[in-house]
Amino acid sequence: MSHVDLTSETPLSFRERHASRIRQLRLYAHMFCGSFSSMFGLTLVVLFLILAAIGPSIVPYPQDTTGAVNMEARLLPPGAEHWFGTDEMGADIFSRVIVGARTSLWIGIVITGLGALVGVPLGIIAGYKGGWVRACIMRVTELFLAVPGLALALAIVASLGPGLTNCMIALAIVWWPGYVRLVEAKTLAVKEELFVESARSIGAKTPWILWHHILPNCMSPIIVKMSMDMGMAILSAAGLGFIGLGAPPPAPEWGAMVSVARSYMPDWWWYSFFPGAAIFLTVLGFNLLGDGLRDILDPRSRER
Amino acid sequence: MLSFTLRKLLTVVGTMLGIAVLTFVITNVAPGDPARLVAGPNATEDMVATIRTEYGLDRPIIEQFAIYMKDLLSGDLGTSIVSTRPVLDELIRYAPATLELVLVAMTLGVVVGVPLGMLSAVYKDGPLDHVTRILSISGVAIPAFWFGILMQLFFSVDLGWLPVSGRLPLVTRPPEMMTGSLLIDALIAGRFGTFQTAFSHIILPAFVLSFPCLASILRVNRAEMIEVLQSDYIVAARAHGLSSRRIVMIYALKNALLPTLAMIGLRFGWMLGSTVLVETVFDWPGIGLYAVSSALASDFKPVIGVTLLIGFFFIIANTLVDLAYAWIDPRLRRA
Amino acid sequence: MTTSLLDIRDFTLDIDTFDGAVHVLKKINLTVRRGETLGIVGESGSGKTVLVRSMMGIGPKRSRIMDGRIVFDGTDLSTLDNAGWAKIRGVRISMIFQDPMTYLNPLFTVGKQISDVIAAHHRATGKPKAGKTARRARAEGLLSQVGINDPTRVFDQYPHQLSGGMRQRVLIAMALTGEPDLLIADEPTTALDVTVQAQVLELINDLVRTLRLTVIMISHDVGAIAKVAERCAVMYKGEIVEQGLTKDILRNPSHEYTQRLLAAVPEIDEVAGVHSLLECEDPAPFESETSPAKPLLTAVDLRKTYGLMGGGTVKAVDGVSLSVMPGEVLGIVGESGSGKSTVARMLLRLIEPTCGEIVFDGSSITGLAGEALRRKRRDMQLVFQNPHSALNGRHTVGDAIGEPLRIQTAMRGRDIDKRVEELLDTVQLPKAFKYRYPHELSGGQKQRVCIARAVALHPKLLVLDEPTSALDVSVQAQVLTFLEELRGELNLTYVFISHNLAVIRQICDRTIVMKRGVVVEEGLTDAIFDRPQHEYTQALLASGRQTSRAALL
Secondary structure, rough: OOOOOOOOOOOOOHHHHOHHHHHHHHHHHHHHHHHHHHHHHHHHHHHHHHHHHHHHHHHHHHHHHHOOOOOOHHOOOOOOOOOOOOOOOEEEEHHHHHHHHHHHHHHHHHHHHHHHHHHHHHHHHHHHHHHHHHHHHHHHHHHHOOOHEEEEEEEHHHHHOOOHHHHHHHHHHHHHHHHHHHHHHHHHHHHHHHHHHHHOOOOOOOOHHHHHHHHHHHHHHHHHHHHHHHHHHHHHHHHHHHHOOOOOOOOHHHHHOOOOOOOHOOOHHHHHHHHHHHHHHHHHHHHHHHOOOOOOOOOOOOOO | OHHHHHHHHHHHHHHHHHHHHHHHHHHOOOOOOOOHHHHHHOOOOOHHHHHHHHHOOOOHHHHHHHHHHHHHHOOOOOOOOOOOOOHHHHHHHHHHHHHHHHHHHHHHHHHHHHHHHHHHHHOOOOHHHHHHHHHHHHHHHHHHHHHHHHHHHHHHHOOOOOOOOOOOOOOOOOOOOOOOOOOHHHHOOOOHHHHHHHHHHHHHHHHHHHHHHHHHHEEEEEHHHHHHOOOOOHHHHHHHHHHHHHHHHHHHHHHHHHHHHHHHHHHHHEEEEEEHHHHHHHHHOOOOHHHHHHHOOOOHHHHHHHHHHHHHHHHHHOOOOOHHHHHHHHHHHHH | OOOOEEEEEEEEEEEOOOOOEEEEEEEEEEEEEEOOOEEEOOOOOOHHHHHHOOOOOOOOEEEEEEEEEEEEEOHHHHOOHHHHHHHEOOOEEEEEEEOOOOOOOOOOOOHHHHHHHHHHHHHHHHHOOOOOHHHHHHHHHHHHHHHOOOOHHOOOOOHHHHHHHHHHHHHHHHHOOOOOEEEEEEEEEEOOOOOHHHHHHHHHHHHHHHHOOOOEEEEEOOOHHHHHHEEEEEEEEEEEEEEEEEEHHOOOOOOOOHHHHHHHHHOOEEEEEEEEEEEEOOOOOOOOOOOOOOOOOOOOEEEEEEOOOOOOOOEEEEEEEEEEOOOOEEEEEEEOOOOHHHHHHHHHOOOOOOEEEEOOOOOEEEOOOOOHHHHHHHHHHEEEHHHHHHHHOOOOHHHHHHHHHHHHHHOHHHOOOOOOOOHHHHHOOOOOHHHHOOHHHOHHHHHHHHHHHHHOOOOOEEEEEEOOOOOOOHHHHHHHHHHHHHHHHHHHEEEEEOOOHHHHHHHHOHHHHEEEOOOEEEEOOOOOHHHOOOHHHHHHHHHHHHHHHHHHH
């Protein structure tokens, strides 16, 4: 943008030019910080991201996360040596839980990212184009949505064979239709706004309208859903891991850890408690964050 | 209303066929080799080839599809490798347990969720609202399998109040099979002791299954109530002198119930999917457990059978939700 | 009867917001005597709605009464509890609202809603509860009292099955259920068509006569107030700036704001200064058939048919032909559902006509598609009814005005910036506005931005679709004057669509009257207004004149 003013008025400073933007961001920050649950969610998410980033280099027993066996120290209760106790191989559960954060983050990003990458464009096209294009996209989407996600993912993993990658593929396959439905509904609403017709009347091409008018106005719900879905994807993957279709045993995956730990119930309760709590807190963090974002970005469309 | 219902039924049939095709496509186009999975990691090439021929996996995909659809339309879902019995028979055997569990859980979710959501909306930002908010947010975040284990630990092991798992103890003779639901069958047979036992077995799994569902029904109903209570027609109703109780319980609730209904339908499907986890935790002999054990044994036909059946139940539930929608909202009846 | 029924003393009310408390009402003093009709005139943001809602205890949630009180028939309303309100709300004071669609619960039948109000009143007043049939009889009685011909059928219908006017009648019936002493009418005609407006006002007047009602009516429409109210108060920014007999205020407004407001109201029978001036300077080219000038835009036999969900079709536009000369202002007037907006969009090829031919600037644009049509769009632009929705909330004003330049020209960066500033200058807005977002602007400013956007590419034709109907009267006057100036400055041709007859009269050279997709009359504006030929035009003008200032004095 040019700083030169046509008249002799003094040029506006950056702060003055973007005053409205700045005020809006400050309002958002004020609203977000004022809500305890949003801040709590943000804290949990940041903590989780830090652990995922530096976890493997700070854990007390790094070798335990790759399948080291230490039979003398098996199934010790939580204590000073092992904060979360040890498992049946004598591995430190604290180390394994922390390293598991990276796996979970990876799962969340891949599933949510792929889901949005496929779902958002399809949703926008379906909503804006209408006609048979929309009919085709929405029919397929509805078919996917007609089978509960976890059941369909189970069938896909069953035919692909167990494993973490296959779990992620399966969940990504069942995840995108949610974005199509959300974005299509939002696009249908935005399309009716006069500014879209106004853009058409000045001769804007369809890609321009989609990119400059429709997508920015669909962003709030997409961001909120992606935040929530990070948690939900981690939860679903943990579920598949719990069933025994996820990562094979020595890998530190939270769901699989709870699954193995189940046979050590009830006497060695800590074994299943801590990995499960890690899942719970991570998912809770992303949910609270998403909820807080929705409150500031989209105050009227709560729960839609 | 009648033609509306008929049209809905036609959609059900169409969607069922679509699901059948979808299931075939995603399980066959996927880059896995089912024959190798069935044969196991130590199988020789010959064994894999034999299995491939046996299951018709060496034929062209179109032909496989034709056979699959033909079998499906004649009610043949294939045979389980593990039990060597027809999948359809096994589904009929296991489905009632799952339906019983899901319906009890759904009832719990609606009966608790809707009033709590309504009260939180009316007393917004009060103490109850804070409690329900924690409840509703942690409800959807909690891993069902872990929550189930914690519940078992607390109520069954520590307190000893409720049985850990299963539908009935092995020593109890199940009531004569009428509906498949142990609760109802026990009542029909007049065996109230058995009813009590069966009821004590279903409490924990139903609660664990219903918790996330209760949480989201509560949230939607609260949010909708808050929105409806601010709407113009509620302002008008107040101005016309209607009592607050009547406004909340009848005028606002009916409007807020529409989106809540949609959530109930959605959550019904979610519950059906989650049975694979909850039934595993509680050893509940339903189709979820059946699907999991089959999947772990690389036994596909039962997994596909369960997927189709769950899809079928979900469609039926959604159709009922649509009908309820039209029943509540006069504006939809014409369309 | 001279006892005061409602007495408001020094009433002051704040509303808490994020940016601190806003003083919404400042020291309001108002007295209403039994049997009197009081009008409160004010534009948006004047606080009139908050004031009347406070009289019923249904004011906004975060409001605080800072000072003063409202006394109704001896009871101080500001101290009432729920039980106390139950005896007053709906029973002794009742209210009718602006948009009858959103104020009726869509999920219950009309009869059920009225019956419930009847039952609630019986409970509140301690009368024995009436049976279902008794309530039905009473409800049907009320419905026929408000001029509904077949109350038995309407009783079982849902709100969405009724027309706007019918819904407003139903709401009035509900308000009359408790045989109230005081009826508050909150913009009761704003959402309705001209002819229906006149009927509803007539009904209110009838009820005042037959039921000896005391009425407080608020409106932004001076004409509607004058039709009903003998006394009137003018509100501006939370204060009552003037009150007295309606006639006196209309004749001799004493406060400066009232004078401005009245001056801004366009008059049906007043030939506006601006366009007659222009006519003198530039003899209108369309006056003689032999004029050498060719029309800028011609449309022949435009039709638009929509298929319905359940089969069957609706003819939104049924054979409309028109032509516009260069430099002319052509008005299209009609009520809602007349198809005037559809015609506007078809002229610009934003909606595909089912059949018909459009010639613009000497060449047919009916068959144009793709790039050719896109190019053509430079020369013809649309200005929308609702400036709040016509601007993308995520773009700054600068982005919005620069968008046509980015799309249609090779201009980049600094050039666009310069042109945007020029355009802001043209529409008389400060240059710094280019950094603002639409939600920070007032309605009039937003409409100016929309106009700047529309003229950015130097179009020949502007189609204005109700450009002022979402704006306050005083802003409307400014925008209309500005549009006139702009036309001369930029050499534009206008197609001006409106439901407001007075506005049409003020700005248009020639006018087309539309009803249900057909043109019923066309001709020079003055001729149509002075000597309407078609029955519908006559009815339209008669309804319009009922609330015109001239008719009331």
